Amino acid sequence: MRRCFQLARLGAGSVSPNPLVGAVLVHNGRIIGEGWHRRYGEAHAEVNAVASVRQADRHLIPQATLFCALEPCFHFGKTPPCVDLILNEKIPRVVVANTDPNPLVAGQSLEKLRAAGVATEVGILATEGRYLNRAFFTWIEKKRPYIILKWAQSADGYLALPGERTPISGPLAQRLVHRWRAEADAILVGTNTARTDNPRLDNRLYFGKSPLRVALDFAGKIPPAAHLLDDSLPTWIIGPERQGTWQQTHFFAFHEAAGINARINWIPELLEKLTQKKRAILLVEGGADVLRQFQESGFWDEIRMLANPRFLYNGVPAPGIPEGAILTERTQIGADEIRIFINAANARYP
Numbered sequence: 001m002r003r004c005f006q007l008a009r010l011g012a013g014s015v016s017p018n019p020l021v022g023a024v025l026v027h028n029g030r031i032i033g034e035g036w037h038r039r040y041g042e043a044h045a046e047v048n049a050v051a052s053v054r055q056a057d058r059h060l061i062p063q064a065t066l067f068c069a070l071e072p073c074f075h076f077g078k079t080p081p082c083v084d085l086i087l088n089e090k091i092p093r094v095v096v097a098n099t100d101p102n103p104l105v106a107g108q109s110l111e112k113l114r115a116a117g118v119a120t121e122v123g124i125l126a127t128e129g130r131y132l133n134r135a136f137f138t139w140i141e142k143k144r145p146y147i148i149l150k151w152a153q154s155a156d157g158y159l160a161l162p163g164e165r166t167p168i169s170g171p172l173a174q175r176l177v178h179r180w181r182a183e184a185d186a187i188l189v190g191t192n193t194a195r196t197d198n199p200r201l202d203n204r205l206y207f208g209k210s211p212l213r214v215a216l217d218f219a220g221k222i223p224p225a226a227h228l229l230d231d232s233l234p235t236w237i238i239g240p241e242r243q244g245t246w247q248q249t250h251f252f253a254f255h256e257a258a259g260i261n262a263r264i265n266w267i268p269e270l271l272e273k274l275t276q277k278k279r280a281i282l283l284v285e286g287g288a289d290v291l292r293q294f295q296e297s298g299f300w301d302e303i304r305m306l307a308n309p310r311f312l313y314n315g316v317p318a319p320g321i322p323e324g325a326i327l328t329e330r331t332q333i334g335a336d337e338i339r340i341f342i343n344a345a346n347a348r349y350p
């Protein structure tokens with residue numbers, strides 16, 4: 001099952017809003033086939049695992065066990081149901097970490113397999129499987145994007161020197177952040193960050209795609225020469241429409257943004273819009289005010305904090321880790337320590 005999870009992770013950044021799934025076929029303790037869901041709309045992990053079996057081993061499939069990170073699919077989506085593949089291949093035993101929470105599946109595949117005489121086992125490394133697919137579970141169960149708040153802070157707890165762009169993290173951590181961008185479906189910054197840092201918000205330092213760029217600009221203050229207005233990538237500007245010939249840049253003036261509760265009310269509206277466009281993972285990169293608004297609204301699922309040992313002595317204070325945040329990962333990368341927290345109110349983890 002751990003091998004399934006390793007394989008599944010290889011799909012990160014290419015399969016959303018689908019789950020990360022890896023599958024392994026085992027015969028007498030030997031892996032005879034393995035595969036993962038590589039790209040949205042393409043073959044599922046089970047299909048790739050069966051296809052990977054050598055000709056000389058194919059006769060072993062009807063005696064093998066299929067391990068899978070998630071319950072095989074039951075429905076015709078972009079591909080035929082994997083449950084039928086398992087039955088056609090006469091695989092006698094199927095082991096999964098979790099049932100698929102998607103109402104189109106929801107245990108039906110396991111039922112169909114059992115009814116056909118296939119031995120099934122559910123719940124092997126279930127917690128790890130749920131953690132691996134935490135974005136997918138949130139997408140299905142809460143019908144909104146999975147929200148990751150990310151920031152880097154100095155040893156004395158500052159995000160930046162006042163009013164100036166202040167690189168905090170080392171080169172390895174920067175590369176990791178670009179990987180996170182590649183794995184996200186959308187990335188958000190507030191007006192002050194857009195003005196002070198003039199970020200590109202693209203993925204330049206890692207493999208894979210760049211996410212949809214989203215910037216708050218309620219008062220139309222982002223300068224026209226800013227990278228975020230260069231029309232080089234799909235971009236949403238939450239603010240008044242501007243004159244120009246835009247191909248990939250869209251302006252949205254949110255109704256609530258003008259209201260008295262604008263501080264928090266724009267968040268649900270943005271989440272709804274992202275959900276409509278099937279953007280299932282949102283990475284929020286700041287600044288301090290925007291990160292705090294997400295924390296106050298309760299709309300956050302994960303915090304990724306990069307702690308650097310350098311001191312700044314003054315500047316913009318970091319938002320802090322809210323009550324109910326559970327530390328799940330702690331990794332040293334170069335000079336920086338990466339700490340990942342999960343919102344206990346929004347998730348079920350030990």
Ligand SMILES: [Zn+2]
Pocket residue numbers: 044045046072073080081082083
């Ligand atoms: Zn499938």
